[in-house]
Amino acid sequence: MVFQQFRQVFMILALSTLFLPASWANSINYLIYGTSAEPLQIVEQEGRYSGYITDVVNEVFADSGVAVNPVLKPIVRHKAAMINGEAERWIAYALNSWRQQTVWQNATFADVELLPYTLSLGYKDLGIWPPPTPAVDVNTLAEKGVVWIRGFKYPGTGQFSKTYGFEFQRAINHQAMLNMVEADHVRYFMEHAPRMKYVMKKQGVDVAEYDFFSLADFVPPTSITLLMSNDLGEEVIALVNRRLQQMADSGRLRVLAKPYGL
Numbered sequence: 523m524v525f526q527q528f529r530q531v532f533m534i535l536a537l538s539t540l541f542l543p544a545s546w547a548n549s550i551n552y553l554i555y556g557t558s559a560e561p562l563q564i565v566e567q568e569g570r571y572s573g574y575i576t577d578v579v580n581e582v583f584a585d586s587g588v589a590v591n592p593v594l595k596p597i598v599r600h601k602a603a604m605i606n607g608e609a610e611r612w613i614a615y616a617l618n619s620w621r622q623q624t625v626w627q628n629a630t631f632a633d634v635e636l637l638p639y640t641l642s643l644g645y646k647d648l649g650i651w652p653p654p655t656p657a658v659d660v661n662t663l664a665e666k667g668v669v670w671i672r673g674f675k676y677p678g679t680g681q682f683s684k685t686y687g688f689e690f691q692r693a694i695n696h697q698a699m700l701n702m703v704e705a706d707h708v709r710y711f712m713e714h715a716p717r718m719k720y721v722m723k724k725q726g727v728d729v730a731e732y733d734f735f736s737l738a739d740f741v742p743p744t745s746i747t748l749l750m751s752n753d754l755g756e757e758v759i760a761l762v763n764r765r766l767q768q769m770a771d772s773g774r775l776r777v778l779a780k781p782y783g784l
Contacts, residue, residue, distance in 0.1 A: 549589040550754065552579050553604070553614035555597035558671050558695040561720040561782035562615060565594065575615045577778045578636060578639040579748070582765045588758070599609070604629065609751065613762070616749035619677040619742065622775040630759050632748040634766035636775060637784055641676065642734040643710040644718055645667065646703065658710070658735040664688035667708030669699050678741040679712075696721040712737070720783045 554563045554571060564573040571592050584589050593600075593612075603609040605625045617639060621631060643658055664687045671677075672692040683690060691708055692710035699711045700722060711718065715734040722729050748766070750759055769775050 538774070549585065549591050549611070550583065550758070551593050551609065551612040552576075552590045553600045553612050554592050554594045555600060555614075556595060556695070558597065558673070559569040560696055560724075561717060561784065574744075574779050574782045574784055575636070575748075578766075578769070578775065579613060581769065581774070581778070582762055586761065594633050596673060598754075601673075604749075604751070606773070611753055612751045613754070614749050616746050616747055617676065617744045619744035619748070622677050626749070628752050630750050630752055631765055632750065633763045634770050634775075635747055636744040636766075637746040637779060638743065639714050641679070641712055641737045641741050643712055643737060644703070644715065644732050644734050645710045647731055647733050656734065656735075660686050660740065663710070666710065667691060668710045668712055669693050669702045669708045670712045671695065671699060676741065677744075682740050697725060700725065700727065716784050723783075 554565070554576075555581040557565050560573065560577075562573050562575040563773050564571065564576070566572055571594075576592075580590060595603075597747070600609070600614065604612065604614065607628060610718070615687065616631065618631065620626065663683075668683075668688060668690055670692060672694055679690075690712070691700055691702070693711075696713070696718065699713070700718075702708050703711050704727070715736075718734075722732070748762060750762060752759075766775075769778075
């Protein structure tokens with residue numbers, strides 16, 4: 523039954539390419555946010571790329587006649603180019619909470635959510651018994667320290683740090699962030715827990731030695747989707763939304779997320 527469902531969705535995706543306008547440009551720039559986007563975007567050796575978002579984007583444009591051109595830059599540089607109109611014909615992943623920002627007049631958010639996204643504080647289990655309640659005292663964050671990825675922004679995190687009187691320390695990527703906690707330079711790292719667990723396993727760190735404290739009560743949860751420049755044209759944007767909806771309805775998005783623990 524599952525095989526038949528996947529076969530049907532792939533047939534639909536293939537048939538939809540019959541209606542592609544001949545005027546479409548034959549390439550699209552897929553923006554990869556440096557080495558800090560694992561496992562959504564993974565920079566492999568020899569210029570190869572993988573990751574959940576990469577797999578989704580490649581499947582969206584499979585058999586479409588549109589070539590996907592990966593462009594690797596730090597998220598800060600990519601986002602500045604996206605906002606300032608310096609990037610052309612691009613697709614990237616984004617938080618749905620970015621919709622609150624009034625800088626995306628020349629871009630369109632996809633209609634389909636790819637992944638729920640809630641921030642957590644990760645920290646080493648010190649083996650204290652009974653465990654403290656609450657597990658994390660947010661009033662001590664200034665004293666104990668919180669590290670986050672350099673260039674990452676998330677609506678609500680600024681107010682969170684202001685309310686509890688601390689500043690985020692920054693790390694270049696997830697491995698560096700984890701190293702700061704392992705070396706006891708800070709007590710906590712901040713990230714979506716499934717995403718960080720993937721990185722920890724990849725680095726050989728025992729996830730069981732860590733606990734995760736959800737920040738859902740302090741920073742509003744959001745979700746991940748795709749964001750596209752309007753110069754792609756209405757037809758391409760419609761194709762992306764149509765194929766994402768087909769993949770969501772068939773369960774294909776869940777299948778693609780599973781190998782990455784998302």
